Amino acid sequence: MNKTEHDPKLPRAMICGISGFLGTNLAIGLKGRFRLSGSFCHSSLPDSLTATLGKSQLYQVDLTDRQAVKEVIAVAKPEVIFHTAALSQPDRCEGEPDLAWQVNVEGTENLLACLDPSVRFIFVSTDLVFDGRKGWYREDDQVNPLNIYAKTKLEAENRVRAWAGNYVIVRISLLYGLRYGSRVDNSFLGWLSRSLKAGQPVYLFTDQYRTCLLVQDAVEVLFRLSRQSCTGTFHLGGAERISRYEFGQKFARIFGYSPDLIRPVLMSDLPCLAARAADCSLVSEKIIQATGFAPADVDSGLRVCLKNQAKESTG
Template sequence: MKKILITGSNGLLGQKLVSLLTTTADFDIIATARGANRLPQTGNYTYHSLDITDRNQVQELIGKVKPDYIIHTAAMTNVDQCESEKEACWQLNVNAVEYLAEASKKNGNYLLHLSTDFIFDGQNGPYDETAEASPLSFYGESKLAAEQVLLNSSISWAIARTVLVYGIAHDMSRSNIILWVKKSLESQKAIQVVDDQWRTPTLAEDLAMGCYLLVKHEAEGIYNISGKDMLTPYQMALQTADYFNLDKSFINRADSSTFTQPAKRPARTGFIIDKARERVGYNPHSFEEGIDVLARQIQKGASL
């Protein structure tokens, strides 16, 4: 049985990957994250605490478990935090990838790395895999530098670029635009939502499936793995209100200049996903279908 090692298994994507792989695929799964295991399920995988910024820990664990595949989901993804904590951001987003690539070369495994639309400046979205990167933020710079690590390596690798991932973690530990809009409107609280930034929002379950398909096909190179609908957050908020039959009059259209944020955001990103559709059979939900997935999980009490 082939082995898959997942970094960042306590995170949203990590949780969805472990859930997917333990129920639909025949793999020996090694889940890793910093600190204690926070996964809801207990069976069909082994867990190891791993600090990916510690080169020795990375070398030791990969040398010990000898995975056939690594899916690297762990990263510092808070864009503003990356702007203020640049050293920590670089360690998590770039140095860790260097350590994983180095260990993968010794071990001979395939490495799938998660990247982002924030490597682009948002002038010409939606983007395909050949578009020229030009990040506006330190977060974007760090993720682009991580891509370069793989491009310059001699290992077997793939990069899955994604956009605005949303979903529900089993412990409800993080919010997303759907939960935020639903909660605000149910409380009859007016909200300001930007209408001048365009994205292709990605359901976490779709991203997990995209990662699985890339591994299954041992696809190499860069792949866009995102949602298929190009929307502004304002449009996402309206769709959410419609789905839950809530009062849209509390949703106020705003532009990004309304909000003061340390890191600059690209205006129009979003991805063209034809390559992933054609080569590995990736077929994501629409945003409306994604709302329905979350709604059913909310009804179950997010016991995922």
């Protein structure tokens, strides 16, 4: 482990949900900037993550168990918390609403109950708190979540706002990038890459829009927020509004796959359990002004992913 990880001058930070896509990328991007620890529940951890932080800094804890959370917080003593843990699959949340509430709402409340108000609490929420009827949402626009996942995240936001502490709520758009410890893996890019490499067609929506965000940009913005005193709600998305189909076309061209394998489809053609919002694009002006960092457009972000993939493959 790098000696800077033990530097007593560095603040202590905990990543809740370190086994997830954002959490593992936070572990990479924050190394050397904090004395890091992380919590996870049921997911297995990449060996590279264990090597990065050390087993003593990784805590397996169920956030729905307040006493267990209290014990971990007492040992880790974080000064900053990045709360990325969630039951985040919309269809699963729809099928298991009680579990979604327990993890996303009660888990967040349990964490807050164990913290001193001086702890900098960075809560990661979602663009899906909006119904997608207009797009380009600002922080003060009316929320109207369409599915259980989004409703639980909104209620968790409300619990954070009710906490008399040092919090920031960041509504993040659809993330893309490399999975930590492997090349493009269990992520949106991972699914695209595996399918296209196998010559399988991929059906992507032409009528669903997001402001897709490079995960490294999310990490940088969250780090900058953690070192500032601003509070409240912020939106964080990429530089452009884009459909999943358009994103897939760009990905195929930049990564050298056949764009013909990306097939257009409407949301109504592929029904699913959870209701889907059509346009949850976010306006990120407020967070750009607060942090001085502007996220990349999709072309630039995908080229970063391609470069990072090449580095891992030569490793």
